[in-house]
Amino acid sequence: MKLQERFKNLLITIGFNASEVNTLWFDLHDVYSTKSRYYHNLNHLKEMIVLYDEYNLELEFPNEVLFSIFYHDYVYKVTRKDNELKSAEYALSILPSITTLNKQLVFDMICATKNHQHNKIEDINWLIDFDLKILSKNWEDYKMYCSQIRKEYKIYPNILYKPGRKKALQHFLENQTIYQTQEFKTKYESIARNNIKAEINAL
Template identity: 30%
Template sequence: MTRMPHTRAAAHPRYDALLAEWNELLRRCQSAGPDDTPDPGPYGREVLERWAEPQRRYHTLDHLSEVLARATELTAYADDPDTVALAAWFHDAVYRPDRSENEERSADLARRALGEAGVDADRTAEVVRLVRLTVTHDPAPGDADGEVLCDADLAVLAGDPASYAAYAAAVRAEYAFVPDPDFRTGRADILRRLLDLPHLFRTPYGQEHWERTARRNLTTELELLEA
């Protein structure tokens, strides 16, 4: 990985806890012994710094922290919770709101970084697959790890009214360069596609605890956009 100056991310109140969580996770996933593998710290600091880039308003360290927490909440449904966690760390590690290839570039970063950091090829390939899956949030039936990652990423849709309003405002701020009529049209299209899905969430927990609230939030936002 290219080394970057570490400044913005360290100001986040959960920076130390997130870095410690990363270090523990990567050590568990490295295929060789601790004396034969790179120090996880520099990799974690770079990933955290990426999540703290100034162009982000929603896809921030707060979002990363939330997705990691929701993935932990869904651990019982995952085949390989550590692989899901690695994918959560990388799923928006590359993010430019004016680009369409963010997930692909994030997957490529995961492939390069995890290979260099001593994670075996099979696990690295699975992380790459899971990151790419967040383009569609449409895991195949039986893809337990894909279901957990996608549910964790979409759990924000099931927030209370104030939390959801803050999420929607952050998304709009991230796309401040888009004129309001164009944003309303594009955002409404996304909301309709989500509402047309048979299920927003694939895990039993997500369907039971998040589905109804998320659909209510999406419907309310769509009505406001179309008003």
Template identity: 35%
Template sequence: VQQNKVRSYRGFSFRFASFTQTMSDLITMFGQWDTLTKSLGTTEKVRDDWWNIIVRRYSEEWRFYHTLTHIEQLLQLYNQWKERIAELENVLLAIFFHDIVYDPMASDNEMRSIEVFKKFALDANLTQNVMARISNMIEATISHSAENRQTDLDLCLFLDFDLAILGQDVDVYKQYTENIRREYIHYDDAAYRDGRIKVLTSLLNSSSLYATEELQEEYEKQARRNILEEIASLQSQN
């Protein structure tokens, strides 16, 4: 089983989910964080303190999928589609903070992530409107549904970025499923199988996994194939 690799940067250790990661990946992520915080007008202390928090949180030992690799993947999609995004800073903030709290045994990770984001928002002197907007974007990851698909493209793109993993090649998807299983190691095989099938079936029953036509065209068919194959694999273990 592939192990998370521990590296060190800016004075502390962090974990990526893949041996293919390089130090340049973390430096690139910090570059985007640096640009974002400068555009928000934060101090260097706020920038560095919160960067340390972000890296420490996403490097927690019980994370195998929801790691810095996940953030890196969303940032790559952000860079790919940024010309379609109206409020770049908001989407970046949602990416960095949406999984900052992740406890596989808890059911309120998104709401707790919002509370952590609000602490950053206070330190960064963000407006109440921005605070509310990012909070709503993070909360939307609970159901991964956007009520205003026609008018809220930023939210739709952010949610689609978060689910893009479902539409990856078979080998990438297999690694994703293995990492998710490792995060839920506290469940026995039967309990995990039943719970996972329920989640996957719910996804299949949705009219579309992706809210935007662009990502639907790119990922929908492969995502549904991957999900069906995972369900079949899980059922064969029964």
């Protein structure tokens, strides 16, 4: 199913009027398609939704997770440190007053994609892992990801970018685990750590 159809079906399911859905889709599409988004774009959403479909039966709140996927990077500016908070606030602001979604859970889910820390709510851990799956791709795909992130931060010269990127990557390595679900830890943890170490060495 196409991304647009998934979006529309979800919104109608959770309480939106059909008349609102097209406008919201075109808004979402335009935001994620801006020229400055080399990685945090519609393709990133598609890759997360592939994982969502694969592990859907593990989720207690699948609609909250899917809605959070669509809006978790709605606000994305490399000069800001509150992108996730602003994305979460926006996501809640557009929800209808009567919705089947747990609004607080949606807010917490989107905010959790900032620090990627383990959460007592397992669905938040799944969302975090979907978001970070790129870190465990094969090396060629990982290098492509690195290049895309560098382009998103192109306003910064290497003398600023490299130390900042290294600090962010070290943060992942310093955590007890990168991934929060047992499934992802088992399958992808070691690959992700090796990729991150290799990127640090290349900076």
